[in-house]
Amino acid sequence: MIKALVFDAYGTLFDVRSVQGRCEEVFPGHGSELTGLWRTKQLEYTWLRSLMGRYEDFWQVTQDGLVVACRSVGLAPSQDQIDYLMQAYLTLDPFPEIAAALDALGDIPCSLLSNGTPKMLASVVRNTKLDGRFQHILSVDEVRIYKPSPVVYRLAEDRLGIRREHIGFVSANVWDVAGGKTFGFQAYWLNRQDSPVEVLGVKPDRIIRSAMELTSVMA
């Protein structure tokens, strides 16, 4: 039934909270708060820009999110500080089970579908030693709109050449799962932290706690 898996990247394979170390180093005492605000603003900006039709790529939006996150807690980062913090996005930690989970999936083709730019994705995949694990590394930058627009999920269907109902979509971002499910994927929510499900009128097909569970989902 499921012929391929498509993974979200940020928050799913790569831990966006791993920027906290650099945040704390640059702004002592603000690491945790800044990490949360940065991610919140980054995502808000992807949604707002998509709705307004003002696409800028994820590197820019991530930088804008960082700047406004800093300002909202009274910090005024220099360009050097911004540049240093942005590098954290290229060297995010992978979640610890990811490499083993991909190994366990054996011959099932796995791809990435992400808000990130091609350059950001290439860097983080290389830095986490996941090179060669993915059949396709697909970026919204090709379609210039962000998740959860159906235009993004269609990119994966088109590029994989597999009908949507035969694609399993894996994301730790529950709104992304809702977008993938709305489009017509089999949608698996990787809910590592036992978060409450969002109320968006659509439910994940499966809820898993670790990517290791994907082998039993596929069995």
Next chain:
Amino acid sequence: MIKALVFDAYGTLFDVRSVQGRCEEVFPGHGSELTGLWRTKQLEYTWLRSLMGRYEDFWQVTQDGLVVACRSVGLAPSQDQIDYLMQAYLTLDPFPEIAAALDALGDIPCSLLSNGTPKMLASVVRNTKLDGRFQHILSVDEVRIYKPSPVVYRLAEDRLGIRREHIGFVSANVWDVAGGKTFGFQAYWLNRQDSPVEVLGVKPDRIIRSAMELTSVMA
């Protein structure tokens, strides 16, 4: 130049933080946290549903936002508690200067353009004794997509019969200002709390601290 003013409702004329009293009454110790989370989730859901093409009206989305806000802090509200808290949205406090500011604007036609349902808007306008102040009370419910989609702002242009560059759009929500400006309104950000401007690639035409300043903007 400016022939009419169009106001956003929630957060601009009506104080969404005035739900805090009921939140604290129902869930003592959680009033402030719940008020913030509720608003955050309500807005996120408008953006996500708009991007996914899963419109539900603002009454439903506001209720969904409340439910998930409660769950995210470990609360399990009963339907009676939800119903009681939702009533707060029909009886929001107006910001204190609004009636006087509308008076001071004299003959300039003023309208509302809001995410709220027609019923929600009629209730809150009546309960704040602003009946008869607005030429048009326009709801996104007619177009079934939320701000900041340009479809919403076009509704005001169409209904007022005034070209967008002759409409002054007033909102305290800076992302809504960005949406109105992107569409082509003259866009005025009512920044009561000296918040940092969001980085969305577009700047407000004017920033004011109180609706009373609109008379000088229009002079």
